[in-house]
Amino acid sequence: xxxxxQTSSSTTFTTYQDExxxxxxxxxxxxNGLHVVSVPLPDRLSVMAVLSLRVGSxxxxxxxxxxxxLIEHLVFKGTHTRPTSRDVxxxxxxxxxxxxxxxxxxxxxxxxxxxxxxxxxxxxxxxDMVMNPLMREEDVEHxxxxxxxEINASLDMPDEVAGLAAMALLHPGHPLGRDIAGTRxxxxxxxxxxxxxxxxxxxxxxxxxxxxxxxxxxxxxxAWAQALSAEWQGGAGKQPFPAQPLPAxxxxxxxxxxxxxxxxxxxxxxxxxxxxDQYPLLLLNALLGDGMASRLFLQVREQxxxxxxxxxxxxxxxxxxxxxxxxxxxxxxxxxxxxxxASEVRNIVAEGPxxxxxxxxxxxxxxxxxxxxESGMRAAGWYVTQLLQGVSPLLSPxxxxxxxxxxxxxxIQRVAQTYLTPSNMVLVLVGPVGDAPQxxxxxxxxxxxxxxx
Amino acid sequence: xxxxxQTSSSTTFTTYQDExxxxxxxxxxxxNGLHVVSVPLPDRLSVMAVLSLRVGSxxxxxxxxxxxxLIEHLVFKGTHTRPTSRDVxxxxxxxxxxxxxxxxxxxxxxxxxxxxxxxxxxxxxxxDMVMNPLMREEDVEHxxxxxxxEINASLDMPDEVAGLAAMALLHPGHPLGRDIAGTRxxxxxxxxxxxxxxxxxxxxxxxxxxxxxxxxxxxxxxAWAQALSAEWQGGAGKQPFPAQPLPAxxxxxxxxxxxxxxxxxxxxxxxxxxxxDQYPLLLLNALLGDGMASRLFLQVREQxxxxxxxxxxxxxxxxxxxxxxxxxxxxxxxxxxxxxxASEVRNIVAEGPxxxxxxxxxxxxxxxxxxxxESGMRAAGWYVTQLLQGVSPLLSPxxxxxxxxxxxxxxIQRVAQTYLTPSNMVLVLVGPVGDAPQxxxxxxxxxxxxxxx
Numbered sequence: 001x002x003x004x005x006q007t008s009s010s011t012t013f014t015t016y017q018d019e020x021x022x023x024x025x026x027x028x029x030x031x032n033g034l035h036v037v038s039v040p041l042p043d044r045l046s047v048m049a050v051l052s053l054r055v056g057s058x059x060x061x062x063x064x065x066x067x068x069x070l071i072e073h074l075v076f077k078g079t080h081t082r083p084t085s086r087d088v089x090x091x092x093x094x095x096x097x098x099x100x101x102x103x104x105x106x107x108x109x110x111x112x113x114x115x116x117x118x119x120x121x122x123x124x125x126x127x128d129m130v131m132n133p134l135m136r137e138e139d140v141e142h143x144x145x146x147x148x149x150e151i152n153a154s155l156d157m158p159d160e161v162a163g164l165a166a167m168a169l170l171h172p173g174h175p176l177g178r179d180i181a182g183t184r185x186x187x188x189x190x191x192x193x194x195x196x197x198x199x200x201x202x203x204x205x206x207x208x209x210x211x212x213x214x215x216x217x218x219x220x221x222x223a224w225a226q227a228l229s230a231e232w233q234g235g236a237g238k239q240p241f242p243a244q245p246l247p248a249x250x251x252x253x254x255x256x257x258x259x260x261x262x263x264x265x266x267x268x269x270x271x272x273x274x275x276x277d278q279y280p281l282l283l284l285n286a287l288l289g290d291g292m293a294s295r296l297f298l299q300v301r302e303q304x305x306x307x308x309x310x311x312x313x314x315x316x317x318x319x320x321x322x323x324x325x326x327x328x329x330x331x332x333x334x335x336x337x338x339x340x341x342a343s344e345v346r347n348i349v350a351e352g353p354x355x356x357x358x359x360x361x362x363x364x365x366x367x368x369x370x371x372x373x374e375s376g377m378r379a380a381g382w383y384v385t386q387l388l389q390g391v392s393p394l395l396s397p398x399x400x401x402x403x404x405x406x407x408x409x410x411x412i413q414r415v416a417q418t419y420l421t422p423s424n425m426v427l428v429l430v431g432p433v434g435d436a437p438q439x440x441x442x443x444x445x446x447x448x449x450x451x452x453x
Numbered sequence: 454x455x456x457x458x459q460t461s462s463s464t465t466f467t468t469y470q471d472e473x474x475x476x477x478x479x480x481x482x483x484x485n486g487l488h489v490v491s492v493p494l495p496d497r498l499s500v501m502a503v504l505s506l507r508v509g510s511x512x513x514x515x516x517x518x519x520x521x522x523l524i525e526h527l528v529f530k531g532t533h534t535r536p537t538s539r540d541v542x543x544x545x546x547x548x549x550x551x552x553x554x555x556x557x558x559x560x561x562x563x564x565x566x567x568x569x570x571x572x573x574x575x576x577x578x579x580x581d582m583v584m585n586p587l588m589r590e591e592d593v594e595h596x597x598x599x600x601x602x603e604i605n606a607s608l609d610m611p612d613e614v615a616g617l618a619a620m621a622l623l624h625p626g627h628p629l630g631r632d633i634a635g636t637r638x639x640x641x642x643x644x645x646x647x648x649x650x651x652x653x654x655x656x657x658x659x660x661x662x663x664x665x666x667x668x669x670x671x672x673x674x675x676a677w678a679q680a681l682s683a684e685w686q687g688g689a690g691k692q693p694f695p696a697q698p699l700p701a702x703x704x705x706x707x708x709x710x711x712x713x714x715x716x717x718x719x720x721x722x723x724x725x726x727x728x729x730d731q732y733p734l735l736l737l738n739a740l741l742g743d744g745m746a747s748r749l750f751l752q753v754r755e756q757x758x759x760x761x762x763x764x765x766x767x768x769x770x771x772x773x774x775x776x777x778x779x780x781x782x783x784x785x786x787x788x789x790x791x792x793x794x795a796s797e798v799r800n801i802v803a804e805g806p807x808x809x810x811x812x813x814x815x816x817x818x819x820x821x822x823x824x825x826x827e828s829g830m831r832a833a834g835w836y837v838t839q840l841l842q843g844v845s846p847l848l849s850p851x852x853x854x855x856x857x858x859x860x861x862x863x864x865i866q867r868v869a870q871t872y873l874t875p876s877n878m879v880l881v882l883v884g885p886v887g888d889a890p891q892x893x894x895x896x897x898x899x900x901x902x903x904x905x906x
Contacts, residue, residue, distance in 0.1 A: 022498065043496045045475065046824050076745070077755075085755045089745040094813050096820005099745070115820055142758045150761040152713035153781050156611050258711060260605035292529070292542040292552070302530075302538045305595045308603040328606050360547050367549005367568055371499050 026218035033206035039213040047119040047214030048376040050111035054388040055202035066182020069103040075129040077139040116215035127228040162430040166265040169426035204235015213380035243320035252441040262431030270321035280411040283361035342451035352413030479671035486659035492666040500572040500667030501829040503564040507841040508655035519635020528582040530592040569668035580681040615883040619718040622879035657688015666833035696773035705894040715884030723774035733864040736814035795904035805866030
């Protein structure tokens with residue numbers, strides 16, 4: 001990736017020029033530690049900005065479960081100069097903009113989009129929220145009630161229940177396996193002191209990245225960020241408890257619900273972000289279960305007609321990774337669907353992909369990556385995780401495309417053999433399984449071992 | 454809206470220039486009746502295209518319920534030159550593109566996105582799907598099973614159950630009130646002959662619009678469309694059974710489910726697309742329940758802490774319209790939440806908006822509209838509905854913004870008084886309501902009448 005470095009009065013700019021994708025990415029680091037990234041898209045009418053912090057649910061101990069997500073809610077409740085939630089949101093929504101946030105296991109992102117004329121106002125609100133939230137006692141109590149309704153809503157969605165249960169099996173007893181929102185019990189027990197202590201550790205410029213994409217100039221973004229974060233300090237954060245390996249053996253769980261379908265999630269542990277196996281895994285996922293030309297879609301849906309929804313998904317974290325296969329099926333067809341999924345897994349492990357599939361998967365992943373980068377948000381976010389994880393030099397989209405181009409059929413088969421094994425696997429069923437004796441975990445384990453052998 | 458017309462060898466181009474939004478829209482009509490719209494966005498890496506037909510679930514009689522949606526599935530199963538679903542999808546996903554479709558009550562849309570070099574291939578696949586599907590007997594039977602799983606999945610989602618029940622109350626006994634997918638019973642009974650007869654009536658260039666946005670030139674789009682649709686004829690369609698007025702009186706339904714939350718949907722009937730009341734309704738919706746600065750969000754969530762999800766939504770059809778207010782609440786708080794929602798409705802009816810709210814709502818709706826148009830899909834789709842409904846002259850984004858700018862506080866209060874009345878209202882509750890005697894429909898009706906009076 002071509003790269004140039006220049007120095008202005010107070011910061012060093014690094015410019016990444018990615019000819020393939022057409023974007024130019026500018027990167028600076030402010031004296032207070034904050035990374036600033038911009039992607040000028042001069043033809044756009046809008047600007048998107050995301051202020052991200054290296055903190056999420058995995059940084060909590062069991063008692064604190066849910067505090068990172070509670071803080072993400074609370075910063076919308078008011079700041080010293082914008083004392084109500086209406087005061088926080090109105091400057092952005094009042095110009096037709098969007099203001100939102102999300103919490104993952106490893107990151108908290110505050111983001112917005114506005115017509116380009118209002119970019120300074122958006123940055124002002126984002127920095128104000130994370131630097132000066134009021135965090136009133138009554139707001140903490142109030143927001144806990146709202147989050148309990150958020151948890152209740154997810155408990156009423158069978159696919160979310162299945163996904164959460166699979167994560168818990170993939171990371172037993174570890175914060176990475178918990179619902180990001182915490183449980184109703186842990187949320188009820190959180191206090192304002194928990195909130196303030198947690199923020200004190202993690203909320204500061206040393207732990208953050210501002211990324212902006214749209215009709216802006218990098219020098220302006222740096223100047224605004226510098227002015228707005230001048231009083232902001234600290235936030236060195238701390239290292240989380242490392243991910244632990246999955247205990248060997250197949251782990252199966254059945255959760256009874258009186259509903260129409262059974263939601264299936266089969267999961268395996270893989271590798272962290274930027275592990276070399278990530279690239280063959282991306283191609284494996286594409287040809288196995290991502291999209292309408294994938295093996296699972298063609299076999300389980302098109303050939304056998306067993307599911308409307310069937311697909312596979314990847315997630316890469318700083319020291320862990322997961323791949324899941326998910327489907328919703330008729331309770332009478334659970335065994336047929338499981339056998340069909342296991343059969344596709346066994347085939348790719350035993351025989352690897354065809355040469356045509358390797359080409360397809362490479363084109364598919366490459367094309368989706370480039371189409372995705374047209375979105376201002378994705379362009380803004382591309383370098384955020386890398387900067388928070390201290391990656392150097394930064395990987396550009398072209399670097400990733402080059403790595404994907406080098407993947408061969410044998411690499412794909414090798415990662416399938418390494419990760420898609422029964423001893424590295426969990427399975428969750430959510431639905432009317434209580435009255436079906438053949439859907440007991442021991443029997444499902446036995447069948448799956450046979451089908452995958 | 455500035456407009457110029459020019460004629461090439463076989464078609465007349467109309468060019469709409471919308472300076473405010475920055476897009477130029479080209480419109481042609483082919484000799485076979487097909488409308489062709491393009492929005493050149495020369496800086497984009499991709500092209501999006503949508504081929505839309507004026508047909509959806511409202512064009513079905515009760516026995517045919519679900520056939521429009523079944524056809525939307527079946528065209529992916531193979532064509533004369535692409536005999537399998539893999540053959541249909543692979544040309545698009547094999548270059549990293551997206552191919553998808555959706556069916557609404559009034560329209561069926563086939564759409565895709567590809568890197569711009571592959572636009573001809575995308576158009577080739579889209580026209581092939583709608584012009585030459587194989588519609589094999591076994592594909593019909595097979596796809597019915599998949600759609601029944603799609604219906605089962607929606608029956609397991611409480612918010613979808615509530616939304617469908619509210620639509621049924623808003624359009625009692627009318628195809629507009631039915632699930633677009635039909636019921637499991639009607640889908641099971643559909644035959645290949647139903648499919649072919651329905652397609653024969655509605656699938657043809659006289660009933661369609663092709664819209665393309667991205668790195669393309671209009672003359673090329675017209676030439677491709679003309680070549681690809683040369684053999685396509687007919688499809689005049691027919692008029693649907695008109696929407697019927699909502700029988701006067703408040704209609705309440707409680708649906709029991711053993712779940713954590715109660716999903717509430719309150720609905721009213723409003724006006725069709727392009728009725729002058731649409732513009733004050735857009736502002737009413739914004740200030741009442743759209744976004745985090747709206748009255749319902751600030752009162753029900755921020756003030757009272759009763760719901761994580763609370764919002765209001767508009768839908769405009771060719772001869773009908775609806776507004777709904779939706780929330781998920783703790784079963785113990787249903788009455789409190791309903792009273793709070795009713796109180797906000799009564800306030801806006803009795804007192805209208807504040808001058809500040811009128812400004813806010815106008816900026817909010819204007820800004821969201823402009824941000825939305827950055828998306829290739831929205832830009833591509835802007836004129837599709839209008840062309841299918843025969844609107845002339847076409848309304849540009851600027852025309853809509855001008856209409857919104859003219860809305861006054863008294864217009865907003867007037868539409869609130871006209872449509873947000875108990876005699877034009879339905880209410881659905883889905884959740885653990887069976888064991889709560891105070892949640893009976895008669896009692897809920899009585900309370901709501903009191904709160905809204």
